[in-house]
Amino acid sequence: MSNVFVIDTNYKPLNPVHPARARLLLTQGKAAVFRRYPFTIVLKRSVEQPEVQPLRLKLDPGSKTTGIALVNDANGKIVFAAELEHRGHAVKDSLESRRASRRGRRQRKTRYRKPRFNNRRRKKGWLPPSLESRIANIETWVARLCRFAPIRALSQELVKFDLQLMENPDLAGIEYQQGTLQGYEVREYLLDKWERTCAYCGAQKVPLQVEHIYSRAKHGTKRISNLTLACEPCNLAKGTQDITVFLATKPEVLKRLLAQVKKPLKDASAVNSTRFALLERLKAFGLPVECGSGGLTKYNRTTRGLPKTHWLDAACVGKSTPVVLSQKGVIPLRIKATGHGRRQMCVPDKYGFPKQHKKRKKTFLGYQTGDMVKARTPKGVFEGRIALRHRPSFRLEKVDIHPKYMRCVQRADGYEYTQKGGCDVAPQV
Template sequence: MAVFVLDKQKRPLMPCTEKRARLLLERGRAVVVRPAPFTIRLKDRLGGAVQPLRLKLDPGSRVTGLALVRESETCDPDTGAVERLEHGLWFGELAHRGHQIRDALTLRRQYRRARRARKTRYRAPRFLNRTRREGRLPPSLQHRLDTTVNWVRRLCRIAPISALSQELVRFDTQAMQNPEIRGVEYQQGELAGYEVREYLLEKWNRTCAYCGATHVPLEIEHIIPKSRGGSDRISNLTLACRACNQRKGNRSIEDFLQRQPALLHRIRTQAKAPLRDAAAVNATRWALFAALKATGLAVETGSGGRTKFNRTRLDIPKTHALDAACVGAVDQLRDWNRPVLAIRATGRGAYSRTHTSGNGFPRGYLTREKRVHGFQTGDWVRAEVPKGKKAGVHVGRVAVRRTGSFNIQTQGGTVQGISYRHCRLLQRADGYGYSFQPKPQTEEARRAA
């Protein structure tokens, strides 16, 4: 993974390799600014030549892929055409906490209803006197927008980024529901199948709708066969393995599942329901596009079908970070087999000073001081325990206690009861947790292993 480099005045320079960063640190020419993403600052250099870097984003409802690539041009020796060559430098996956925000708001709503039901003093409910600004997003969706823009700005401060790429249209649901709609360019091109198939894979969780088989080739299947008047609308399509698709043939789904009424009801219900993740992405896509345009950088856009088309053509495995690298116009992509920094939004704590029971009553009290012996929950620490059952080195996110016995959430699990005396601070809490994922492998390499 590339190491971010800053000059003497904290201006971004070109990222370097891990080996070069190690040499600069050993020779005393650089100091560590932050471990995640790993950034160093040079002591003896001011300014320097930089190359164009592009930050690519694959926004998702739960995870957003980030890819930083270096762009160059190459000439095809056969056709003489100029192609865009991209070299992967840094990859990250940002996990949002929108579902936690939604659950917390639901819990708060239940507490307020309970207080109003009891015979206690409470504020009278207000009606028809609240205004919402135009373009307002729910808190869970606003969180996805804010965290994504926050990381774009962070990376712009530590890397000379000159352009952005965003997957603007994840799924064109209007064109899928009505394939005869005119004016949609990709519906008449080779991306049509990729757009519909990717939507179905996300909607049906990459499993056969009839037998639940996974990790097998799946085929697009018409719930109501076309020979019986079925259409190509997305609400009439599902995924099936080859065996189930051949057994069903042109039979009606009622005849095929007459002995499985529960499965028949589930398939009918799921076929009519839209993809919830697609709705969340579509609700925030234009707000994110406007926020990226406000940075003053050139923004390139592309559809989800084109992303999958690029990834399939280049034989690249599917991950959120690599999906981001395949956004937009991509002719060639090199150096994509790198570790991925997993970034998880954890928040910055809560205002409540007590826990609550299942019925909403206070249970215990939380400490009023955030820091205990110089540490606070969310700090990234390194604990070196010399002896005992927990002897060893533990690196991860710490959860403090007033007693000084901390819990450390490492990549392999949570280690409890670590004394603060063994802990050394690596990075202050910034609302995110960090871990590293192994290098992605192609399907051939995975089978060989």
């Protein structure tokens, strides 16, 4: 697993330690468990002049999952890794359900009320709630890790593809842009757009080549919109033929390919919409922020021979990436955003009619839904998250537990945690 965070009795972050060292401190009674996820211990003494090694927190923001890595730039060791799963789609679905319910209610009861949507005003920099939740999740975890570790710098993948540099190669120097990095920028963009699949035969997990849809011999352009991916047999078979001639016997493939050319990248659009807002939030922490691109991230990961995972992509963000990255023994923490419940007081059925009313109190007997507890009962020992019931027994997994047997391990904080698996994903190109 990853290293264990350590804070002293004054809650000052110290150097993370190996799990064996943390286990020894707990056994000797010199420390106590402060938090279960991420696992943090608190010393029972204060450290006046601690010798801490500065760490860099690296982020690879994504539409669905964000990679997080804590790297020591001095020795290239990955101290902590996590993958944060967002709930942007769940937020959007909830808002759509609420909108439909309210519209149905207005049609039934206030049919003749004048519309008020023109009276609404949005502040500058407003983002949809589904995108705002992604930024809030990342901001929460950056602040949380800054409390537990001596973080002195931040790195963020600001752009997935450096489109401006691809369209204007002379912007940062012709030697820089037409070198190796230019190929990684273009190739990474095409891999995402065409889903790592041959555009002509649909082959996957084979070496793919960059192909001009309309060949240069037939006055095709060099623009990104005229590029696709093809396996070697299809690339050789097409040659300089016109795309309509080459796919004359496959009208479905031709229709799909031409539609894919104009298809926008939905996930990339979500990341692009939040990248600068996230950058401003990170700058508010008062730490130096380094920015990088997706092409540079892949270049760093490929040259270091690392597999394709979210947390390893995060470790390779930016030019500050050490020449050698040590990932031995690191198991990423899987974090899933679940939210803090809902404020809806009346629960409707599928037709929009009121079905039940929500309880007025969120807590009962000092507990709330989502709390992680450990219960020692006559039937055995149980550990997990509880579901709140307004009666003297709570639901823990598949059994009912009385609160007198329970001990709270960690309060509900809007996230679910799992720590399993490791670096077992085959490298991808």
